[in-house]
Amino acid sequence: MADYRIDDLARVSGTTVRNIRVYQDRGLLPPPIRRGRTAIYTDAHLSRLRLVTNMLGRGYAFAQIAEMLAAWEAGRSLADVLGLEEAMGVPWSSELPTPITVRELRRMFGNQLTPSNTRKALELGLLRRQGMGFVVPSPQLLEAGYELVKLGVPLDEVIELAGVLQREVDHVAGLMVGLVRQYVLDPKGEDWLPSGDEVPYYADVLRRLPPVVISALTAAVARSTARVIPDMVGDRLEALIKSGKSTPSNPI
DNA sequence: GTTCTGACA
DNA sequence: TGTCAGTA
Numbered sequence: 001m002a003d004y005r006i007d008d009l010a011r012v013s014g015t016t017v018r019n020i021r022v023y024q025d026r027g028l029l030p031p032p033i034r035r036g037r038t039a040i041y042t043d044a045h046l047s048r049l050r051l052v053t054n055m056l057g058r059g060y061a062f063a064q065i066a067e068m069l070a071a072w073e074a075g076r077s078l079a080d081v082l083g084l085e086e087a088m089g090v091p092w093s094s095e096l097p098t099p100i101t102v103r104e105l106r107r108m109f110g111n112q113l114t115p116s117n118t119r120k121a122l123e124l125g126l127l128r129r130q131g132m133g134f135v136v137p138s139p140q141l142l143e144a145g146y147e148l149v150k151l152g153v154p155l156d157e158v159i160e161l162a163g164v165l166q167r168e169v170d171h172v173a174g175l176m177v178g179l180v181r182q183y184v185l186d187p188k189g190e191d192w193l194p195s196g197d198e199v200p201y202y203a204d205v206l207r208r209l210p211p212v213v214i215s216a217l218t219a220a221v222a223r224s225t226a227r228v229i230p231d232m233v234g235d236r237l238e239a240l241i242k243s244g245k246s247t248p249s250n251p252i
Numbered sequence: 253g254t255t256c257t258g259a260c261a
Numbered sequence: 262t263g264t265c266a267g268t269a
Contacts, residue, residue, distance in 0.1 A: 006255075018262060021256085037269060038255060 004041040006032075013049045020049065026062050028052045028069065100142075101133040108146050112155035120156075124163045 010017045023029045029048055032039035055065050105113055121127040126141065127134045136142045145158045 016262075017255090018264085022262080 002043055004046065006039055006041065009041045009046060009049065013046055013053065015049065015053055019053075023049070023052055027066055028062065097128075097135050097137045098139045099130060099133060099135050105134070109149060109155050112149065117156050117159050120159050120163075124159065124166065126159065126162055 004012065006017050006020055010020055013020075020029065024031070029045060029052065032041050032045065034040070052065060056062075118127070122129065125137060126145075128137060129135075141162065145155075145162060148158050148161075149155050
């Protein structure tokens with residue numbers, strides 16, 4: 001929930017105020033929220049800014065970055081969940097595991113938080129024990145779950161969903177990695193090792209694999225949700241109309 | 253005192 | 262990309 005003035009954003013992200021303004025003009029950064037005359041930025045801006053500077057550093061042109069950003073816009077909410085923007089960053093480090101207290105969890109989920117589903121979350125690795133409290137391996141996944149619960153989905157179901165998601169994603173990611181093994185690495189022979197000038201190439205293949213898997217999954221799920229969500233909303237509206245309610249306050 | 257915009261190099 | 266002027 002951190003707010004940044006443009007100066008803060010520049011310092012934290014390691015760029016300059018000048019460049020942030022340029023990225024803004026080129027449409028590479030979402031418009032900031034205005035408080036009077038001053039622009040207020042959020043962590044979302046910081047995340048996007050890091051992505052932009054990283055891609056710039058890799059030699060992408062402004063126009064190319066803008067194009068990719070536009071292409072991702074459709075699956076954006078999911079990309080957030082999966083950490084795509086972080087994934088594209090140079091230090092391909094995963095999310096920062098964040099400590100969280102029982103008190104905070106209680107504040108988020110209220111009395112839906114039970115010993116039973118806490119245990120389930122621990123089993124699934126959504127939560128890990130640390131001293132008196134817990135640590136969240138993926139704050140983004142937690143945030144996504146929190147959003148669902150706020151919408152009215154029972155916490156038990158959300159945890160169940162997270163488990164399914166993890167299994168399915170593991171499976172599909174495994175298939176993709178398997179294909180790369182089968183067609184890129186294995187044909188070279190069982191105990192083949194890249195030699196000499198081949199090393200950088202294969203190092204690059206391996207380094208790019210996680211982002212590729214993630215963007216493929218993102219695209220696939222974006223397509224799927226684009227199909228499923230309108231159906232769901234349509235069914236719900238139809239049901240409401242049949243039940244005689246003319247002004248549904250919460251159609252979803 | 254700080255931020256924004258535009259312009260120049 | 263840095264910097265400067267003129268504003269709000």
